[in-house]
Amino acid sequence: MEQVKDTQISEHPLPACTVSISPHVKSRESTAKIMWTVNACLLPPLLLSVFIFGFQTLIITLVSVFSCVIAEAVSQKLLHRSITIKDGSAVLTGLLLAYIIPPGVPYWMPILGAVFTIYITKHLFGGLGFNIFNPALIGRAFLVATFPVAMTSAWIMPMNDFSIFKYMQPGVDAVSTATPLYVLKHYGLAALIEKYGAVSTMYKDFFLGVRPGCIGEVSNLLLLLGGLVLIFKKYISWHIPVSVIATIGVLTWIFGGEGYFNGDPILAVLTGGVFLGAIFMATDYVTSPTQKYAQLAFGFGVGAITVLIRLKGGYPEGVCYAILLMNTLTPALDSWFQPKRFAPAKGATK
Amino acid sequence: MSTSLLTFAKGGVHPPESKEITERLAIEKMPLPEEFEIPLLQHFGAPCQPLVKKKDRVEEGDLIGQVTGGLGANVHASVTGTITDIGTSIGPVSLNVPSVTISRDLEAPDKTYTPSDWKSLSPQELLSKIKDAGIVGIGGAGFPAHVKLAPPPGTKVDKLILNGAECEPYLTTDHRVMLEKPEEVIVGAQILLRVLGISEGHIGVEANKSDAIDVLRKAAEAQKLDGAKISIDALQVKYPQGSEKQLIESVTGRKVPGGGLPFDVGVIVQNIGTTKAVYDAVVLNKPLYEKVITISGRGISRPANLQVRVGTRIRDIVQYLGGTKPDLAKIVMGGPMMGFAVSTLDIPVTKTVSGVLFLTKEEIDDQPHGPCIRCGWCVEACPMGLSPNEIGLYVEAGRAADTAPFGVFDCFECGSCAFVCPAKRPLVQFIRLAKQKAKR
Ligand code: SF4
Numbered sequence: 001m002e003q004v005k006d007t008q009i010s011e012h013p014l015p016a017c018t019v020s021i022s023p024h025v026k027s028r029e030s031t032a033k034i035m036w037t038v039n040a041c042l043l044p045p046l047l048l049s050v051f052i053f054g055f056q057t058l059i060i061t062l063v064s065v066f067s068c069v070i071a072e073a074v075s076q077k078l079l080h081r082s083i084t085i086k087d088g089s090a091v092l093t094g095l096l097l098a099y100i101i102p103p104g105v106p107y108w109m110p111i112l113g114a115v116f117t118i119y120i121t122k123h124l125f126g127g128l129g130f131n132i133f134n135p136a137l138i139g140r141a142f143l144v145a146t147f148p149v150a151m152t153s154a155w156i157m158p159m160n161d162f163s164i165f166k167y168m169q170p171g172v173d174a175v176s177t178a179t180p181l182y183v184l185k186h187y188g189l190a191a192l193i194e195k196y197g198a199v200s201t202m203y204k205d206f207f208l209g210v211r212p213g214c215i216g217e218v219s220n221l222l223l224l225l226g227g228l229v230l231i232f233k234k235y236i237s238w239h240i241p242v243s244v245i246a247t248i249g250v251l252t253w254i255f256g257g258e259g260y261f262n263g264d265p266i267l268a269v270l271t272g273g274v275f276l277g278a279i280f281m282a283t284d285y286v287t288s289p290t291q292k293y294a295q296l297a298f299g300f301g302v303g304a305i306t307v308l309i310r311l312k313g314g315y316p317e318g319v320c321y322a323i324l325l326m327n328t329l330t331p332a333l334d335s336w337f338q339p340k341r342f343a344p345a346k347g348a349t350k
Numbered sequence: 351m352s353t354s355l356l357t358f359a360k361g362g363v364h365p366p367e368s369k370e371i372t373e374r375l376a377i378e379k380m381p382l383p384e385e386f387e388i389p390l391l392q393h394f395g396a397p398c399q400p401l402v403k404k405k406d407r408v409e410e411g412d413l414i415g416q417v418t419g420g421l422g423a424n425v426h427a428s429v430t431g432t433i434t435d436i437g438t439s440i441g442p443v444s445l446n447v448p449s450v451t452i453s454r455d456l457e458a459p460d461k462t463y464t465p466s467d468w469k470s471l472s473p474q475e476l477l478s479k480i481k482d483a484g485i486v487g488i489g490g491a492g493f494p495a496h497v498k499l500a501p502p503p504g505t506k507v508d509k510l511i512l513n514g515a516e517c518e519p520y521l522t523t524d525h526r527v528m529l530e531k532p533e534e535v536i537v538g539a540q541i542l543l544r545v546l547g548i549s550e551g552h553i554g555v556e557a558n559k560s561d562a563i564d565v566l567r568k569a570a571e572a573q574k575l576d577g578a579k580i581s582i583d584a585l586q587v588k589y590p591q592g593s594e595k596q597l598i599e600s601v602t603g604r605k606v607p608g609g610g611l612p613f614d615v616g617v618i619v620q621n622i623g624t625t626k627a628v629y630d631a632v633v634l635n636k637p638l639y640e641k642v643i644t645i646s647g648r649g650i651s652r653p654a655n656l657q658v659r660v661g662t663r664i665r666d667i668v669q670y671l672g673g674t675k676p677d678l679a680k681i682v683m684g685g686p687m688m689g690f691a692v693s694t695l696d697i698p699v700t701k702t703v704s705g706v707l708f709l710t711k712e713e714i715d716d717q718p719h720g721p722c723i724r725c726g727w728c729v730e731a732c733p734m735g736l737s738p739n740e741i742g743l744y745v746e747a748g749r750a751a752d753t754a755p756f757g758v759f760d761c762f763e764c765g766s767c768a769f770v771c772p773a774k775r776p777l778v779q780f781i782r783l784a785k786q787k788a789k790r
C-alpha cells in the first residue's frame with residue numbers, strides 16, 4: 001500500500017480535483033462506441049458482396065466512406081464547428097450510402113451523393129442529432145432523382161464462379177441486370193422463379209445473398225446477424241425492425257397477390273433492402289422515435305408505405321422512401337407517445 | 351437472480367457497484383483528532399442558535415446549538431474540550447454555515463453510556479428524546495426525524511419502511527451497520543413503530559447485501575416484538591432503489607404523487623443510520639454526534655468504514671488513512687450518483703454525510719459532452735418517467751423557463767439519465783437550471 005507522508009497532506013495542495021455536478025460516474029458507452037459498433041456490424045455483408053460481385057463493390061464503398069468523412073470535416077470547418085469525424089457517424093453514413101446504390105455506378109456518383117447529403121441534410125440542419133432525414137437515404141434519393149437510369153440499372157450479376165476480378169472496371173464491364181423486385185413487378189412471379197429454377201432455391205439465394213442487388217442488401221443472413229448483435233448490445237431495440245418486417249410481410253400477403261391473402265410474404269421481405277432498411281436505417285436514433293410504442297407505430301408506417309409504393313407506385317423497391325416519409329413524422333410520434341410519468345401531481349402533466 | 355425480489359417498475363440503471371472496496375471491512379473507530387468543527391446547520395431548516403461562546407468548556411454530548419423554532423435539529427458537542435472559535439464552515443446545505451470549533455481536552459476520557467429500559471416510555475416521551483438528540487435523516491437531505499415522525503393530524507400511517515437499500519455505488523455504511531449491529535437496528539425499528547403507534551415495519555435491503563438480510567432476519571426473530579411485525583424485504587439491485595418514492599413503490603406498490611410526501615400514502619421512511627441513531631438516543635440517551643461513514647475510491651491509500659464524530663475534518667481522516675494517491679482526480683461527499691464534488695479537505699463531517707469518495711481519473715468520466723443523438727436511453731432510465739433529453743434541449747435553447755410541463759419538479763436528481771447518456775450530456779445540470787428558471 002502506498003504511504004504518503006503527513007507533510008504531503010497538510011502542506012502540499014491536493015492534485016487539481018475536478019468539481020462538477022453529479023453524477024460523478026458515467027457508463028462506458030459513448031456516441032463513438034455505438035457508431036463504430038454499428039459500422040463493424042455492417043462489414044460482413046460488404047465482405048460477402050466482394051466475393052459475389054467483385055472488388056468493384058469494395059472500391060465504391062471506400063469512395064463513399066471517404067467522401068462522407070471529408071465532406072463532414074469540410075462542412076464542420078465551413079460552419080465553424082468542431083470537427084468530429086472520429087465519432088464514426090460520417091463513416092456510417094458512407095457505408096450505408098454505398099450499400100444502397102447499385103454497385104456498377106461510376107465513382108463520382110457516391111462522391112456527389114456524399115457531399116450533398118453530409119453538407120445539406122446533416123450539417124445545414126444542425127449536425128449530428130438534428131438532421132430530420134436519414135442522411136444515407138437522402139443521398140440515395142438525390143442520386144435516384146438526378147441520375148435515374150444509372151441508379152436503377154447498374155446492377156451486377158452475381159458471379160457464380162467467384163472470379164472476383166471480373167468487374168474491376170466500373171460501368172464498363174458491369175453486366176446490367178434487373179433486381180428481383182424489378183423482374184417481379186414487370187414480368188411477374190413466374191418469370192422470377194424461372195430465373196432461379198425453383199421457389200426454394202430462390203428463397204435460399206435471397207436469404208444468403210446470391211442475387212443482384214445493392215451491396216448491403218444482398219445477404220439478409222449477415223444483416224440479420226449484425227442486427228442481432230446490436231439488439232444484444234442494447235444499441236437498438238427489436239421494435240422497429242420487427243414491426244417493419246412484419247408489416248411488409250403481412251400486408252404483402254394480404255394485398256400482394258391475385259385477390260386477397262395470395263401474396264408472397266417471404267419474397268417481399270427478402271428483397272428490396274427490407275432487412276438493411278429495417279435493421280440499420282429505420283433504427284437510426286436521430287431520425288426515429290425514442291418511445292417503444294412510437295417505434296412500433298413508426299415501423300408499421302414504414303412497412304405500410306413500402307407495400308403501398310411497391311404495389312401502387314412506380315418504384316419496385318420502396319423502403320427508402322417509406323423511411324424518409326416516416327422520418328417526417330418522428331417528432332409527432334414522439335409527442336404523441338410520451339413516457340408514463342411516475343404519479344405526477346394533479347394538473348401537472350403536459 | 352430470483353424473481354421474487356421487490357423492485358420499482360419504471361427506469362433505473364446499473365452503475366458499477368464498487369462496493370467490494372469496503373464491504374468486507376469491519377467498522378473501525380477513528381482515533382479522535384485534536385480539533386472539531388461542528389456546523390450549526392446540518393439539517394433541513396434554519397441554523398441552530400449557539401448556546402456557547404468562545405473559551406467555554408463543553409462536555410461530550412452537551413447541547414451547543416438549539417433549534418430556534420420552526421424546522422431544525424439540535425447540535426451537540428462531539429468531544430469534551432474548549433470552544434476556540436465560533437465562525438463558519440463549508441457545510442452540506444450551503445457554503446458558509448455558522449459553526450463551533452472545539453479544541454479537544456486530550457485528558458478527558460470518553461463518555462460512557464449504559465442502556466436503559468425504553469419499553470415503559472410513552473410514544474410522546476420517545477419522540478421528545480428523539481428530538482432532543484438532534485436526529486436528522488442520515489444520508490439524505492437531513493430532514494429532522496422528529497418532524498417526520500409526527501405526521502399532521504388526520505393522516506393515516508400504517509407502514510414504517512427502513513431504508514437499507516444503499517443503492518449508491520461505493521457506500522457500505524448501512525451495510526456494515528446492519529451486519530454488525532442488527533439488534534440495535536431492530537430495536538430502533540421497534541421504537542419507531544411505537545412512536546408511530548403502528549405495528550407493520552419493513553426493512554428494504556438490496557439483494558447484494560444478503561449477509562445483512564440474514565442477520566437482520568435472525569435478529570428480528572430473536573427480539574420480542576410485542577405484536578409488531580418487522581419483515582426484511584430483499585430488493586432487486588437497481589439504482590435508485592433507495593430513493594424514497596422508488597423504495598415505497600418497491601415495498602408497498604404505492605406511489606407517492608408529485609409534490610406529495612410519503613405519509614400521503616400511509617408510509618414513513620427512515621434510513622438505517624437514522625434508526626441506529628434513534629436506538630442510541632432512546633436506549634443509551636446518547637445524542638447524535640457519532641456516525642459511520644465510508645471512505646472509499648481508488649484515490650485513497652486505505653479505504654475504510656470509519657466510525658467518526660461529527661465535526662471531524664476530512665483532512666484528519668485522510669491523514670489517518672495514509673493520504674491520497676497521486677492519481678486522485680475528484681473528491682465527492684456522498685455517493686457518486688448524487689453526492690457533490692469538493693475541492694478542499696477542510697470540510698467537517700456532518701450528520702448527513704454517508705461517505706467521502708476519493709476517485710481517480712479511471713473512475714470518473716470527464717469526457718466532453720456532445721450533441722444529443724436521440725437514443726432515448728435517458729428516457730428509459732428515468733425512474734420518474736421524464737424526458738431528460740427534451741429538457742436538456744430546451745435549456746440549451748435558452749428556454750429553461752418553459753420546462754415545467756416536462757415535470758422538472760418531479761426530478762429528484764438521481765443522475766440515472768446522465769449516467770447512461772452516451773453523448774455524456776450534463777442532464778442533471780440542465781435540469782437544475784430548468785428548476786431554477788421554471789415556474790412551479
Ligand atoms: S436525474 Fe431526474 S430526470 Fe434524470 S433520471 Fe433522475 S429523476 Fe429522471
Ligand code: SF4
Nearest residue numbers: 722723725726728771
Ligand atoms: S441519453 Fe443522451 S443522447 Fe440519448 S436521448 Fe438522452 S440526452 Fe440524448
